Amino acid sequence: MDFLFDSNMTTEEIAQNLLGCLLIKVTKEGTCSGWIVETEAYLGELDEAAHSYAMKRTPRIESMYKEAGTIYVYSMHAHQLLNIVVQESTIPHAILIRAIEPHTGIELMTQRRKKEGLLLTNGPGKLTKAMGIDKKDDGTLINKESLYLSQIERKKPKKIDKTARIGIPNKGVWTDALLRYTVSGNPYISVKKGKLDNGFGWECVNNTIMRIEETK
DNA sequence: ACGTCGATCTCCT
């Protein structure tokens, strides 16, 4: 967790550092986990695409004005989206977790999603449904309740791609800003371009049998 | 009280 509280790191650096961290959710149905493969940075006060743009403050976005490590979950189009607040409470920056590569609890995720393979977690609304993350997690602290981030079992991306964020039209320079970070070649990335990597884009693939299931 | 609008997903062609 210290990486989130390192005040020397920018939000962009933290967003890249989260790639390869293991995200874990514990529920009474069981535990699910997966490696983060896609993140987006939202830079509060200056960023027109952020909910907290111009320090706007409403009950929905209160969590963005809490300490680093606070979970911010909000709903849109009947989906839940997971963010992690990463700076002190006066700086409303958050990182959207957009995709994970499943690790454990795959059977439970399959039940919840009623889908298989890449479709389990290759999108921000999909991964929250698969892992059982919802509004009850909003405002809670990471590693304190039922949602955890582990660096112990982490993987390291061979290469990180930087692209424009998804679904941000008409926001001037913020539409094109390279604030989306993906593990290059990982098949669970939500909007893919470029070719897939046989090792899922990780540096060391130890004993893990990789199989890319084509779906579309 | 009501109209608008998404940091999306699914199904269909």
Added chain:
DNA sequence: GGAGATCGACGTA
């Protein structure tokens, strides 16, 4: 690749 689903939060009245 595109339309429709869908729903809560927010702004305006």
